Amino acid sequence: MASEIKVDKISPYSGSAINLGASGQKIQVPAGVTVTNSGTANNFSGGKILQAKSVIVQGRQAISATGSSWTEVTNSTISFTAASTSNRLLFITSFTGTENGTSWHCRYYNKTTSAIPTNGCHAGEGSRVGCTTKHNSNNGSWASSIPMFCFITPPNTSANDYCLQGASHSGGGYTNSNHNNTNNGDADNARSQMTFTIMEVSSTIV
Amino acid sequence: MSELKINTLKPVSNTGTTIIGDSGDTITIPAGATITNSGTEVGFGAKDLVKVSSVTYSSRVTQSSAPNGAWLALTGLNLTHQATSTSNRLLFIGQICGTLNPAGSSWTTRFYDRTNSSDGTGMNANAAGSRLRTNSKNYIDGTSWGASASMMAWVTPASTSAIEYGIDVKHQHADWALNGNWDNSDSATVDRSRSLSTFHIIEFDSSIIQA
Numbered sequence: 001m002a003s004e005i006k007v008d009k010i011s012p013y014s015g016s017a018i019n020l021g022a023s024g025q026k027i028q029v030p031a032g033v034t035v036t037n038s039g040t041a042n043n044f045s046g047g048k049i050l051q052a053k054s055v056i057v058q059g060r061q062a063i064s065a066t067g068s069s070w071t072e073v074t075n076s077t078i079s080f081t082a083a084s085t086s087n088r089l090l091f092i093t094s095f096t097g098t099e100n101g102t103s104w105h106c107r108y109y110n111k112t113t114s115a116i117p118t119n120g121c122h123a124g125e126g127s128r129v130g131c132t133t134k135h136n137s138n139n140g141s142w143a144s145s146i147p148m149f150c151f152i153t154p155p156n157t158s159a160n161d162y163c164l165q166g167a168s169h170s171g172g173g174y175t176n177s178n179h180n181n182t183n184n185g186d187a188d189n190a191r192s193q194m195t196f197t198i199m200e201v202s203s204t205i206v
Numbered sequence: 207m208s209e210l211k212i213n214t215l216k217p218v219s220n221t222g223t224t225i226i227g228d229s230g231d232t233i234t235i236p237a238g239a240t241i242t243n244s245g246t247e248v249g250f251g252a253k254d255l256v257k258v259s260s261v262t263y264s265s266r267v268t269q270s271s272a273p274n275g276a277w278l279a280l281t282g283l284n285l286t287h288q289a290t291s292t293s294n295r296l297l298f299i300g301q302i303c304g305t306l307n308p309a310g311s312s313w314t315t316r317f318y319d320r321t322n323s324s325d326g327t328g329m330n331a332n333a334a335g336s337r338l339r340t341n342s343k344n345y346i347d348g349t350s351w352g353a354s355a356s357m358m359a360w361v362t363p364a365s366t367s368a369i370e371y372g373i374d375v376k377h378q379h380a381d382w383a384l385n386g387n388w389d390n391s392d393s394a395t396v397d398r399s400r401s402l403s404t405f406h407i408i409e410f411d412s413s414i415i416q417a
Contacts, residue, residue, distance in 0.1 A: 002213040002214060003214070004212065004214040005210070005215060005216070007215070008223065008224060009224065009225040010225070010226045010227065011231070012231055013208030016227075016231045016232055017233075018233045020233060020234070021239040022236055022238070022239060023238025023239055024238055024239070025239050026242060027239065027240070028244065029241070029242065029243045029244060029245045030244055030245060031245050032245055032246075033246070034246040035243065035246070035247050036247075037248065047253050050414065051415075051416050052410055052415055052416065053416040054297075054360050059334075092299075092358065093358070094341075094342065094356040096342065137345070138345075139345070141311070141312060141345075141378075142312050142343075144343060144353070144355060145341075145355040145356050146355065147356040176331065177337075183337060185274065185337065186274050186378055187274055187312050187313055187377050187378040188311065188312045188378045189337050189338070190314035190331075190337055190340040190376070191334045191338065191339060192331050192342055193330060193331040193332070193359070195359055197297065197358075
C-alpha cells in the first residue's frame, strides 16, 4: 500500500539541502498539478532560444551610397541586449533591393559600437568592400529578395543597436521596390517588405 | 541528515500548496532519479519554440499566357498550422525558385491565408498606390536560368483554429515555372538543375518575443 503524507511545507532538517528520491526512483507530478519555480532551476529542459526581436521594414528607400559608403535602412534598427557573450545571436533577414543595371549589396551593422558585428559581414579584402550578401539588378524594372543569415557573437551584455545597411554600385539603388517605381499593379512594380530578426541562442546548444 | 520515506506528497487541504524549502535552500534530484511532470510547470525556463510546420515542394509547376494575371496559388506549398495561442507569433520562412518566359522580367510572391482569404497583417508589404502588396521579388534575364528568392514575415495568428497558409505568385511576362529553368531540357547542365521551394512556420512562445 502506498504511503501518503500531507504537509504544507518541507524544510531541511539541517543545512539547506533537500533531496527528492534516489537514483533509479521516479518522482511524478500528476496532471493538473502546477509546479512553480521562483528560484533557480538547473538542468530542466527550458527553451534554448532565449529571446527574439524583430522589425518589419516597409516602404521604398534610396540606397544611393556607393563603394564603401553605406546607407542605413530606415526603421531597421533592433536594440538587443544579450544575456551572455557566450550565447550566439542568429540574425536572419530577407532583404529586397534593386539597382539600375548593376550591383547592390547589404550588410549588418552595430551602430552602438560603430563596427560590423563579428561574423556578420565580410571584413573586406584589399580595397574590396566587405558585405553580408550581394546581388544585381540588370534592369531598372527588376528587384530581388535575398537572404542574410549570420551567427553573431555579441560584443557585450549591454544594449546594442543593430541595423541593416545597403549600398549600390552606381547610386541607383532602392529597397522594397524596383528602380522605376511606376504606380501600377504589374509584377515589376510590386512592393515588398523586409524582415530583420535576432534570436539569442543559448551557449548550451551552440 | 534526516530522511522521510513516502510515496506521495500532498498539501493538507485538497487544493492547497506544498512548499518545498525556503529561500536559499537547495532541492536536489540525484543523478539517476527521474522527475516526470504531467502537470503544469511555471518558471522552469521559457518554452521558446512551440511548434513547427513545414512543407518542401520539388515539382515543376508552370503557368502560361498569364502576364500580370490573377495570383497563381502554389498549392504544393500550402501549409496548415494551428497556433497554440494568439499571443504567440509565427515566423514564416520561405524560399521560392522561379523562372520566366520570355525572360527579362520580374515575378513577385506573397504569403496568403487561404482559410480566411486574407493577405494578413505582417505577411506582406503595406499599400503603396496601385502597386501589388507582396513579400518578395525576383527576376530572370534568360530562359536558361532560374533564381531563388527568400521570403520572411512575422505573423500574428488570427485564431487558435487550424489555418491554411500558402504562397502565391504573379509574373510580368507570359509564362512562369517553379523549381527549374524555362527551357527545361533534360540534361545534366547547371542551367537545367532542379531546385526546391520550401515554406516553414515556426511558432514562438510569447514569453520570448521582445517588443
